Amino acid sequence: MTSAQPLRVGMVGYAFMGGAHSHAWRTAPRFFDLPLEPELKAVAGRDRNGVTAAAEKFGWASVETDWRRLIERDDIDLIDICTPGDTHAEIAVAALEAGKHVLCEKPLANSVAEAERMAQAAEAAFERGVYSMCGFTxxxxxxxxxxxxxxDEGRLGTIRQVRAQYLQDWLSDENAPMTWRLDKTKSGSGSLGDIGAHIIDAAQWVTGQNITGVSALLETFVTERPLAGDRVGLGGHGDVTAEAPRGAVTVDDAAIFSARFANGPIGVFEATRFALGRKNAMRLELNGTRGSLAFDFEDMNVLSVYDDADSPDAGFRRILVTEPEHPYVGNWWPTGHGLGYEHGFTHQVVDLVDAIAGKRQPEPSFASALQVQRVLAAVESSAASSSRWQEV
Known part of the structure; x- marks a missing residue:
């Protein structure tokens, strides 16, 4: 640990994302020299027993059963929001107005209107030296x-085409029980917002270009699910019987859309939680005038690159991204020792803490996340109008 000034963190929510964020806050200062030292001051959740157990497990110093108490506390500098999307706007705006920095999980909100309100609050807070970031890890x-x-270095030349997929299979069993992720009032959308938001952000970020229009199709394969039990993480099904009452699924199970980017590239996007055999296949491929690259998170330490200057039969070159000069890697293990899912959250903490200490806007900003929200809304609008082209 360093002797840096503390950055005192209060987290709202303690389930799947709460565990990932807790690990990151504890791990980052142990592997990176941070200008501020994170302190896990308090975690909030509505269930006293549940949040107390989480605090003991993840190392939080205290608990609250109302997120408002976190914001009122003078010993907390930053609010980390790990709750369903329907709560993001209220918590984030209140925290920013109270002078707390904010890290908010993606997607930013459940609607463009909420996301706009959050982006406006973030812009006003920035002028007061209060910073915010959305968690596209x-x-x-x-x-x-x-x-x-x-x-950015121009290695691909002019980008012509983008292909982005996010494929999972954890909902493919029609008797898997209802969760908040299948309730539009809580999640905003289904596969589109849950995992589609990631590939939208990744495609826009890597290309450096915003999506300007879409034509989309959304589908719900299983319209009702058992109300029994609660899924553990994203895996098991809980105790479900044939007689269990069923509730309506109000979100999409799969989303497919074509897109155009600001400077001309075209793209195709697919997000589904029904791709049997695909556990977390977050994929991105870019084709340019000088080369191509391809990434698949199920082989997350590898980037495949094709350089048009090579021999035509050379094919893609496989880069094992574990060298010290590669992004973030120099602070971890020897060459060839791969990183995992959790490291993205640690790197997120590093970048956020560095930005706060440097008094600069962390990325992705709420404004960047608002752009993703607008794409999500355009996809839904297009799908609702028989795939008609929808400007973003």
Whole structure:
């Protein structure tokens, strides 16, 4: 640990994302020299027993059962929001107005209107030296960060085409029980917002271009699910019987859309939680005038690159992204020792703390996340109008 000034953190929510964020806050200062030292001051959740157990497990110093108490506390500098999307706007705006820095999980909100309100609050807070960031952690995967560097250096030439997929299969069993992720009032959308938001952000970030229009199709394959039990993480099904009452699924199970980017590239996007055999296949491929690159999170330490200057039969070159000069990697293990899912969250903490200490806007900003929200809304609008082209 360093002797830096503390950055006192209060986290709202303690389930899947709460565990990932807790690990990151504890790990970052142990592997990176941070200008501020994170302190896990308090975690908030509505269930006293549940949040107390989480605090003991993840190392939080105290608990609250109302997120408002976190914001009122003088010993907390930053609010980390790990709750369903329907709560993001209220918590984030209140925290920013109270002078707390904010880290908010993606997607930013459940609607463009909420996201606009959050972006406006963030802009006003920035003028007072209060900073905010949205948690698109795949940006911090070293291989994807290397892809961004290559595009910025012009290694691919002019980008012509983008292909982006996010494929999972954890909902493919029609008897898997209802969760908040299948309730539009809580989640905003289904596969589109849950995992589609990641590939939208990644594609826009790596290319450096915003999506300007879409034509989309959304589908719900299983319209009702058992109300019994609660899913553990994203895996098991809980105790479900044939007689269990069923509730309506109000979100999409799969999303497919074509897109055009600001400077001309075209793209195709697919997000589904029904791709049997695909556990977390977050994929991005770019084709340019000088080369191509391809990334798949199921092989997350590898970036595949094709350089048109090579021999025509050379094919893609496989880069193992574990060298010290690769993004983030120099602070971890020897060459060839790969990183995992959790490291993206650690890198997120590093970048956020560095930005706060440096008094600069962390990225992705709420304004960047608002752009993703507008794409999500355009996809839904297009799908609702028989795939009619929808400007973003």
């Amino acid at each position: 795949y940006r911090r995967t070293p291989a994807l960060s290397l892809a961004k560097r290559m595009v």
